[in-house]
Amino acid sequence: MFKAAIRVNKISTIAQLRGASLHAQRYDEIGKARVREGAEPGFGLAWAKAAENARDYLAAFKAHKAELKAGERKGAPLCLQAICVVSPEWVEQAGGLHDAGNPRNRQLFDQAKAWAESWGGAGSVIASRLDLDEKGGAVVDVLVSPVRDSRSKPVISTNKALGELKVATGERNEYAALQTSWAEWCQAHLDREIVRGTRKELTQRQHLSPETYGAVMDKAREAVQRPAESLREALQAVDLSWEDTDVLRDYLLLRGEISRHREDPRGYEPPPGERDEQWIMDSALDKPDPWPLIRAFRKGAEQVIEAAYRFGLGWDDLKRSDGHERGREWFPALADRLHLGAVIAKCGAFYAQAEAFVKNLMVDDPARHLEPERLSPQEAPELVERYNRHLGLDLPQHSQPHHERDGLDEQSSRDIGEERPSRTRDSGHDFGL
Missing domain, CATH: 3.30.930.30 (BirA Bifunctional Protein; domain 2)
Known part of the structure; x- marks a missing residue:
């Protein structure tokens, strides 16, 4: 064939x-x-x-x-x-x-x-x-x-x-x-x-240019039997346009977050922003506008969410009952997609928490404090719970297998490769930015 x-x-x-x-x-x-x-x-x-x-x-x-x-x-x-x-x-x-x-x-x-x-x-x-x-x-x-x-x-x-x-x-x-x-x-x-x-x-932004794609694939085939250093050699040998580099950067960002989540799924935290929590606390009272602080605090999570949209893993896509199937072309292993879904959900949850944290620092009255659950993306906590269940993180030992929960069937859990109809990617969500 x-x-x-x-x-x-x-x-x-x-x-x-x-x-x-x-x-x-x-x-x-x-x-x-x-x-x-x-x-x-x-x-x-x-x-x-x-x-x-x-x-x-x-x-x-x-x-x-x-x-x-x-x-x-x-x-x-x-x-x-x-x-x-x-x-x-x-x-x-x-x-x-x-x-x-x-x-x-x-x-x-x-x-x-x-x-x-x-x-x-x-x-x-x-x-x-x-x-x-x-x-x-x-x-x-x-x-x-x-x-x-x-x-x-x-x-x-x-x-x-x-x-x-x-x-x-x-x-x-x-x-x-x-x-x-x-x-x-x-x-x-x-x-x-x-x-x-x-x-x-x-889309033009989902693919390397034809010439560069060919060069990368040529080097990748040669690198299969060679040490890990050959990946660096392959990239050094290829001329990458700015668009190619943009795609590659986002893909590697997501692969890195998958690895981090695999190593410590319960302790995973989104990538750090441009400013840490202590700096935000020290600066909040001097700033009339909370949004520069919010964006600086959650910059790392924002980059993950934006990169995910590029590869067909938008917020509305993950909310679907078969959201774990999204991104299969770039991330063919089901385990990788489940970890990535958890990463995106946790970054989304932090997205809302960062907004609430900064705005609440600027309000003295506790009764007027914002709850993260009421801020966008409001579905983040539910998605975190769903992907934790998919990965078996919230289940006691001998509990129901995670692939039987939330519509994640046994056939999908074995990732046997059955293709599902594709959907047009949504236009994205700016989460109040």
Whole structure:
């Protein structure tokens, strides 16, 4: 069984388009670093509307606009960069992964363009390429710039094309629609054995860029049999954009909190803030506004909660009866998800406690003191209790197994990997900030 997957970036400026061209032509440092030893830089299959240079995307975009006489909407994307992926093993069944003469490389290259035009419209693809100079393979970059009529005038509209695709596939969001559509196209035109990759909500901030993702995975495979220090070496060898680093930082933060909670689940405390309790007590009477103190005191908990939202672990998600299933793609082990759920719940509880603590310091009358349970997030204590029960922390010995409580069934407790339908992540909660 082979897999098909999609990664999508929106290109909204000429500068981004020029940057993509420089990478495709191996003029940038990341592009140069991706070329495997002994390979000719830029070797591969490529096509663009500007025939003089199949990797000059800026020229291709200009040719595209001239051909279709299309205008642009201010601030709207100029095109989509669709990264069309299939399992490399599928290509290797017919020959070398980096062999331009391998018929499956040619099939993949041609069908990726045909797929994009099946929903973007005839002539919507401005350029495509399949790099054969990298260590990895079976990945086609397709730049698609759909044109639709707007008040009887042709206008570039990626949003309208994606909306149409969402309706056609019956998916709940555009990125899921792209995933489903590409997998179905591969089944129909490449191989019936190709299936859709793991279902997940895709956002630009949930994924490393395609080039960096490939570099990290190359190093990760090599590091499996090497000492722990190889993780540092892998990160040192990869050029990370600020967005990549942002995602990696939050992921490592959550992994670290899982480890801390595992070591001492009953004694776990949220990460410290910018100011400690004594400093807050000493400063409260001199400050007319409590909020700078509140934010400084609970900064560590706030960072955990914000990082959790990025990976689909928002407050409303955890409150669901199957909240322990959220984040499975990033945290596949059930035990990790249970510890992480407990971490988020305890950080949420501290979030409310910090607000009450600071505000109460500024009020002399005890009758006017705030109760943390009445502050947002009000459900935190119940979630703490739930995840403590899931982890068996509040149960006496020989009590009912934790997987039989609160809807956490035995099958889920063994984490056998049954996938559940995905949900669109909520828009987040600012907890009164």
